Amino acid sequence: MLETIDGIFNFLTRPEIVFPGAFVLLYLSLRYARVWTRPPIALGIGVFLAALFVYSCAPGVGIAEGHEQFVESAAKADNVPITMMLGLLYFFFWLSLRKAVVNDERIEKGLPPVEADEKSRKVLVWPDLVYTELIAMVGVTVVLIVWALLLPAPIEEPANPGRTPNPAKAPWYFLGLQEMLVYFDPWLAGILIPALIMVGLICIPYIDRNPKGNGYYTLKERYGAIFVFLFGFLVLWVLQVFIGTFLRGYGWNFFGVYEKWDVNKVEPLLNIDVSEIFYVKMLGMYEPENTLVRELPGILLVLGYMTVLPVLFAVTKGKKLFRELGAVRFGIMVNLGLIMLAVPIKMVLRWLFNLKYIVNIPEWQLNI
Amino acid sequence: MLKKLTDFVRGSQVWKSIFRHGPPTTARNRAMVMLANVFLHLHPVRARASGIRLSFTWCMGGLTFFLFLVETVTGILLMFYYRPVAASAFNDIVALREDVPLGIMREIHRWGAHAMVITVWLHMFRVFMTGSYKPPREFNWGIGVVLLVVTLLLSFTGYLLPWDQLAIWAVTVGTNMARAHPAIGHEGPGSNLLVIDDIQFVTSGDDIRYALLGGRFVGEGTLLRFYVLHCIAVPVIAMVLMAVHFWRVRKDGGISGPL
Structure with a gap:
């Protein structure tokens, strides 16, 4: 019985299931925020998640060696903060949405948000804020000292450049980028994507021209902005950290959450490029000798994606947005959005067609 | 007794010379605290009640x-x-x-x-x-x-800095990205086109990763570089x-x- 449940969880945590699943879950959690953020329900979900974590760590149940594997990952000293972060994220995700829902209900009734009610009331920072800060600082100090007493900082064997550990993992907060390496070449996963995440985040205030929701929690007044941000933060970043920590084992192979890491696991690499799909599979001919001719379909796809789509969007559905934002803002916003969207698109293409490269020009070391 | 003692301390010349005002028990002195203290003056004297609520800022x-x-x-x-x-x-x-x-x-x-x-x-x-x-x-x-x-x-x-297996391999994985930097990493797009008379300009011995590591791999030079970055430059x-x-x-x- 438990083994079947564990098997289901192993299936559910496969990348091609867990990513679309997380997307749907995020959509539902915002769509039905009014229902699930009610304290009793949210508490129930929290207890369920905590119980699931305890069950995952329980020895000798279900697929026993899978649970051992989970504990091994979770108990690594440097991975403990990940569990803490996931717990805190659930709490603060709930808190922010709860406050947003309460405000939205007030706004519907024609009342100002909770924060505005107290707008005019000013209090002295000493003692009202300074004491809160002091208590927070003391609290964190206590947490840190207890944490430090209970859990020794990790130290492994002395550095040995001759012996590569398997798997070799980046620090946990960069595991999202390391996960990207499965789908993109290093110049994209390690350089361009992180740079664009930074640029994209900095651009947010200049792109999001919605004057509402400034300085108070609300979901309804800026639903789209919150959805896009949380998709990036929770699905494309935090979930990847989770996958990189718990689900990537030997040889960076994927393993289910309750699956024992198998040293001998070999995934057959059947990956193909767009050029092969186009010339060999669709036209039934050999790939052209000339690199540029060979890669033309891929190049056109990428260029079309980055140039034609924004224009198409501007003259159809995005007409109103284009008028509101102006050409420059609109162009930057749509291009950043398209690049963000390219990440899940490339993942889906890999899962569906084993697609490796859209453009593959080894002579220039340029692979997309 | 205790009150007498605190009153005495707070009324003394030493106290006044340090804090420049009386105890923060009156509204005036509570404002003075925030104004007269170099660390506290990061804060305003007054703030909106809704803004400083813990459930709003999470601190x-x-x-x-x-x-x-x-x-x-x-x-x-x-x-x-x-x-x-x-x-x-x-x-x-x-x-x-x-x-x-x-x-x-x-x-x-x-x-x-x-x-x-x-x-x-x-x-x-x-x-x-x-x-x-x-x-x-x-x-x-x-x-x-x-x-x-x-x-x-x-x-x-x-x-x-701990210089154990965890440290050097995590940093190796992280810094390996640098060699794929377009144009200035030796495995990055375009860098192998920077050639004059068969002389490669961007190689593993002079690219951005080399500059970061102080060598072709994570070694002694990297340790010193990361130490200086960690303790001085980045802070x-x-x-x-x-x-x-x-x-x-x-x-x-x-x-x-x-x-």
Whole structure:
């Protein structure tokens, strides 16, 4: 019985299931925020998640060696903060949405948000804020000292450049980028994507021209902005950290959450490029000798994606947005959005067609 | 009796010379505290009640700054004992726990660093959810994004210093990306086109990764570089940016609230 449940969880945590699943879950959690953020329900979900974590760590149940594997990952000293972060994220995700829902209900009734009610009331920072800060600082100090007493900082064997550990993992907060390496070449996963995440985040205030929701929690007044941000933060970043920590084992192979890491696991690499799909599979001919001719379909796809789509969007559905934002803002916003969207698109293409490269020009070391 | 004593201390010349005002029991003196103290004057004298509510701010920005201070103090203590050379680095780290009674300074430093990554993410999450990046706070949001990246870099540069297997391989994986940098990494797009008369300009011996590591792989040179980056360069950048960040929080109208 438990083994079947564990098997289901192993299936559910496969990348091609867990990513679309997380997307749907995020959509539902915002769509039905009014229902699930009610304290009793949210508490129930929290207890369920905590119980699931305890069950995952329980020895000798279900697929026993899978649970051992989970504990091994979770108990690594440097991975403990990940569990803490996931717990805190659930709490603060709930808190922010709860406050947003309460405000939205007030706004519907024609009342100002909770924060505005107290707008005019000013209090002295000493003692009202300074004491809160002091208590927070003391609290964190206590947490840190207890944490430090209970859990020794990790130290492994002395550095040995001759012996590569398997798997070799980046620090946990960069595991999202390391996960990207499965789908993109290093110049994209390690350089361009992180740079664009930074640029994209900095651009947010200049792109999001919605004057509402400034300085108070609300979901309804800026639903789209919150959805896009949380998709990036929770699905494309935090979930990847989770996958990189718990689900990537030997040889960076994927393993289910309750699956024992198998040293001998070999995934057959059947990956193909767009050029092969186009010339060999669709036209039934050999790939052209000339690199540029060979890669033309891929190049056109990428260029079309980055140039034609924004224009198409501007003259159809995005007409109103284009008028509101102006050409420059609109162009930057749509291009950043398209690049963000390219990440899940490339993942889906890999899962569906084993697609490796859209453009593959080894002579220039340029692979997309 | 106790009250008499505190009154005496607070009324003394020494007290007055330090604090420049009486005890913060009257509204006037509570305002004076914030004005007369160089550390407290980061804050305004008065703030909106809704803005300073814990459930509104989650105190995550403040805690990130506090953790930065914790890291500074524990980091300085660790620097007394740690030598950034391959021959001694690992042993120094082991000695920090084995040879010191209740040696948890490195633990506090490491867990504090992880906690700081978490608090800075949660701070960004809160600022987004309250729409606090909207005008007039656009620029400060940008500074905040850079500070978030600086926090990750602080943590990453420190990751190498224990000089164990965990350290060098995590940093190897992380810095391997640099060789794929377009044009200036030797495996990056376009870099192999920079050739004159068969002489390759960007090679593994002079590309951006080499500059970062001080060598072709993570070695002695890297340890010193990351030590200097971790203890001096990145913290200085962080401090300058934090000063701007806090200044702008005040200039842009304090903690955000409904317009």
